[in-house]
Amino acid sequence: MTGFAVFAGKELREILRTWRIWVLPSIVLFFAVTGPLLARFTPQIVGALVGNQLNGLKIPTPTYVDAYVQWIKNLSQIVLIAVIIVYGSLVSGEIRSGTAVLVLTKPLSRTAFVIAKAAVHSLFLVCVVVAGALLTWALTWLIFGRAPAAPLWSATGAFLVLGLVFVALMTLLSVLIGSAAGAAGAGLGGYVVLSITAIWKPLGTYSPAALTTQPGSLAAGKDVTALWPILTSLVLVPILVVLAGQILRRRDL
Amino acid sequence: MNAAIETVGLTKTYGAKRALDGVNLVVGEGSIFGFLGPNGAGKTTMVRLLTGLAHPTSGSARVLGSEILAGDAIGSEVGYLPDVPGFYEWMTGAEFLEFAGRLFALQPATLKGRVKTLLALAGLADVNTKIGGYSRGMKQRLGIAQALINAPRLLVLDEPTSALDPIGRKDVLEMLASLRGRATVFFSTHILADVDRVCDTVAILDRGRLVMQAPMEELKRRYGARKLVLEVTEGADRLADEIGAKPWATSVVRSNNGAIEITVADMNAAQREIPALVAAQGLGLSRLDTGETQLEEVFVELVGGSQH
Numbered sequence: 023m024t025g026f027a028v029f030a031g032k033e034l035r036e037i038l039r040t041w042r043i044w045v046l047p048s049i050v051l052f053f054a055v056t057g058p059l060l061a062r063f064t065p066q067i068v069g070a071l072v073g074n075q076l077n078g079l080k081i082p083t084p085t086y087v088d089a090y091v092q093w094i095k096n097l098s099q100i101v102l103i104a105v106i107i108v109y110g111s112l113v114s115g116e117i118r119s120g121t122a123v124l125v126l127t128k129p130l131s132r133t134a135f136v137i138a139k140a141a142v143h144s145l146f147l148v149c150v151v152v153a154g155a156l157l158t159w160a161l162t163w164l165i166f167g168r169a170p171a172a173p174l175w176s177a178t179g180a181f182l183v184l185g186l187v188f189v190a191l192m193t194l195l196s197v198l199i200g201s202a203a204g205a206a207g208a209g210l211g212g213y214v215v216l217s218i219t220a221i222w223k224p225l226g227t228y229s230p231a232a233l234t235t236q237p238g239s240l241a242a243g244k245d246v247t248a249l250w251p252i253l254t255s256l257v258l259v260p261i262l263v264v265l266a267g268q269i270l271r272r273r274d275l
Numbered sequence: 276m277n278a279a280i281e282t283v284g285l286t287k288t289y290g291a292k293r294a295l296d297g298v299n300l301v302v303g304e305g306s307i308f309g310f311l312g313p314n315g316a317g318k319t320t321m322v323r324l325l326t327g328l329a330h331p332t333s334g335s336a337r338v339l340g341s342e343i344l345a346g347d348a349i350g351s352e353v354g355y356l357p358d359v360p361g362f363y364e365w366m367t368g369a370e371f372l373e374f375a376g377r378l379f380a381l382q383p384a385t386l387k388g389r390v391k392t393l394l395a396l397a398g399l400a401d402v403n404t405k406i407g408g409y410s411r412g413m414k415q416r417l418g419i420a421q422a423l424i425n426a427p428r429l430l431v432l433d434e435p436t437s438a439l440d441p442i443g444r445k446d447v448l449e450m451l452a453s454l455r456g457r458a459t460v461f462f463s464t465h466i467l468a469d470v471d472r473v474c475d476t477v478a479i480l481d482r483g484r485l486v487m488q489a490p491m492e493e494l495k496r497r498y499g500a501r502k503l504v505l506e507v508t509e510g511a512d513r514l515a516d517e518i519g520a521k522p523w524a525t526s527v528v529r530s531n532n533g534a535i536e537i538t539v540a541d542m543n544a545a546q547r548e549i550p551a552l553v554a555a556q557g558l559g560l561s562r563l564d565t566g567e568t569q570l571e572e573v574f575v576e577l578v579g580g581s582q583h
Contacts, residue, residue: 024378029378127355128378
């Protein structure tokens with residue numbers, strides 16, 4: 023436990039003292055700010071772009087729902103892709119730079135090494151996304167005068183579960199694939215596969231694949247039950263991380 | 276003497292290549308053990324197997340009495356320095372040592388004292404920059420310091436002096452020598468002078484095979500018994516030619532001071548015939564002595580031929 027805590031502390035300090043503190047938070051906070059603004063001014067932007075070509079077609083007056091949907095759409099696409107790219111070298115980066123060798127010849131097991139990394143970066147993702155959600159919530163209230171909590175937080179929570187699945191998946195892929203670009207490519211492939219399989223009803227209802235679409239529905243205030251995909255995702259996350267640890271144990275460093 | 280390291284038939288293959296081939300090695304506790312071999316001999320593979328970083332294809336290794344299971348953390352009594360140590364470049368040297376010490380669960384007061392002592396030993400006490408700004412030599416010295424943070428019973432070093440300048444090398448070798456009797460030091464190197472300077476036992480690895488293991492004194496005695504140094508008052512060149520033609524002389528070399536250095540296959544025959552040859556040529560015999568064999572000569576004899 024000591025080695026795990028010490029190494030997790032190192033991961034946390036590494037986030038705070040390197041580029042990692044800038045990349046994900048900047049992306050998330052950027053979309054947290056621009057989401058409500060973009061939703062509010064979409065009619066004006068569209069009007070300025072197309073002029074009179076709409077032939078009297080009226081764009082509906084934007085509401086808080088548009089801000090929420092915009093936020094979740096950005097999370098589910100751009101932020102998730104950023105997570106995949108950023109964590110493509112989560113473990114392989116340490117192996118390549120030689121730091122893993124120094125650390126793993128001390129009293130720290132390879133499984134603890136992997137779990138600590140996945141846990142700290144999952145926590146980091148949760149903190150960043152919650153901070154972004156708080157910001158977008160406040161801005162939505164300021165701009166639209168109304169910002170009910172349930173749609174925003176249920177959608178953000180559902181996305182976060184999907185985010186944790188991808189942190190765990192990238193942990194595994196960064197053990198399996200030495201190249202950061204290769205692991206990121208495989209992660210993006212996984213994202214595409216997951217999005218496509220969501221079309222098949224059983225998977226689109228019960229598996230983590232459902233979480234590629236359900237957060238958007240939740241943000242729009244639709245009556246969606248995300249319990250099963252959340253449960254299966256929360257079972258999948260530790261399986262992926264422990265598998266990554268076991269594979270690392272069997273590898274030569 | 277207890278064995279700090281013991282390997283039995285340790286073998287590691289990479290595809291068709293046999294990096295390590297049935298190595299049986301015993302390293303006595305408390306010794307400073309030089310693990311010599313030319314580049315590509317399998318030294319780093321051996322070190323990686325001993326530290327649990329790689330899985331053996333067959334055979335086994337015991338370190339401080341415990342079997343090494345690759346993939347598991349090694350004991351808290353082992354310190355290790357890889358050939359090219361990798362550090363978190365955003366940390367300072369002191370921060371890295373504190374991090375390493377906490378992984379060994381050292382008490383804060385002990386850790387604080389060790390960090391201070393080891394930074395001074397590594398010549399990094401006044402360096403406050405991040406490790407990313409260190410030179411290769413500074414990183415190597417920090418690497419040695421981190422390997423000592425747990426006051427290990429066994430220190431395993433892979434090419435510890437290869438990145439150091441002559442002064443840094445001297446400091447490191449003196450530091451290793453100072454551990455004699457307190458810890459076992461196992462270091463791999465291709466620098467013969469380093470082994471000659473500090474080691475009490477040496478093993479030579481060639482193309483994955485252990486070709487020799489012996490205490491330094493025995494090694495020099497064994498190989499020194501095959502070398503004679505001869506000095507005559509005059510006419511050394513003619514005498515050297517004549518000796519060179521004898522069946523018991525495997526090589527004859529003229530040294531810088533004019534002496535004749537003879538490597539012999541049959542010491543008794545040489546000792547009988549050389550005085551007779553000197554007398555037959557009417558020369559004065561100034562010196563006839565057994566020579567001191569340099570480790571380099573032993574090394575070249577054992578592995579030199581296979582390099583070409």
